Amino acid sequence: MSTLLEQAIHAHGGIDNWDRFRTVSAELDIGGAVWHLKGQPDLFQGIELAAALRRQHVAITSTAGGWRGTFEPDVVGIGAMNGAAREERRTPRDAYQGHTQPTRWDRLHALYFTGYALWTYLAIPFLYARPGFRTEELPDWHESGETWRRLKVTFPETIASHSREQVSYFGEDGLLRRHDYTVDVMGGARGANYASGYRNVRGVMVPMSRRVFAYDDTMQKIDEPLLVSIDFRSIDFHTE
Template sequence: MTRTRTPDRLGRDLLGDVLEAHGGLERWRQVETVRATIVTGGSLWAMEGLRQDAHPREMTVSAHTQHASVHPFGAPDQRTDFTPARIAVEKLDGRVVAEREDPRASFDGHGTLTPWDPLHRAYFNGYALWTYLTAPFLLALPGVDISALATRWEEGELWRGLRAVFPAHMAGHGPVQDFYFGPDDLLRRHDYQVDIAGGLPAAQYVYDFTGTGGLLFPTVRRAYRRTAMSAPVWAELLVAIDLSDVRLDIVVSR
């Protein structure tokens, strides 16, 4: 008698296909950091009372732990230093300009239009870009619970999906996030709620993959407000991210 696979088994099988399509987990394990030039825009910044420019910045994220930094931030000689437990703005020589312990708690009571200060912005930037530059490999981290979603027909393709439930110690948009992959098993869409912005629902589409060091990364990301029926509101572009010059720091063995 043929045994029916459980959703968890289906999810693990799909995750294996997805990781292989993006370059393979063994190659990813050799990566220490991912670096990229980023240009960001969209309406989210104005919603949070911030001004966003189109200047390129250097983003650096650790591949296997939640640590990220962007430069410049606030001044040419400043950068951020993000971990889930602390956010800081520092001078390039390491002197602390401003810092906040337990930064997630500072968003308590925030709604969609609650103004952010620079440390709020730095925290959001840190966890969000860490998520984007480590996806889909972050789905294989210990404590991340994966299950298969129903397939969806979108942009003329049939997309398979994974639902990820992240452990409490990981900083992210929210504990439950959905990832959809095309027939080539490359990421197409990422759905989430921005809990620190009043649960703002978003659907992020990714395009234009580039290869570096044997791995594939999308270079165009566009996040739109998402309806209760999971449809993107194309007129409401929340976040636009363009990435270029993606580089990897490789370790000989891990």
């Protein structure tokens, strides 16, 4: 494990504390320009989440929308809360073949993307210490009057996420500031994901707010439009 990753894990609460937990639950709102572009505005406003932390399994419930969905890497499904017919898609990543950034999505496209994205975000940086992940420290980055250390992370093929290679930026306090990736299921669209509003939740430092923008060829953030917003209203970790 790299020194930077060790420091980041310690700053976020430590691996021993993290390993106590098996699941996470949350209430949150997701918005931004991407959802209008994809034809699914407000789909993830006012949702509840329940996720496993040792495997990729996420359940999302929208009381207002009257639906409940589940994500796993090999299958996503969504149905009405009253038990009415459920839509399901196996090998869901195959359904994005030929997609570009403006390609419209159905609800299962949106659910797969959101499921793997939230699972990834909630597990960083502890996720990077798992078997199969490779890390490499990059030169420092200067932004917002701060110096951020950067860690390039190569994901194993067994983990569904935006792309195989991603970069996390950590402040002098060791907390995640920014997370860069390209989005394979959007034809390689770029995302610079800014984490802020940290809260101590059972000893884990969690960013309650995330804002995602595009970035240019020099890795500089493009301020408009705001692509994705994520605001957690509550979050809790559980040992069972």
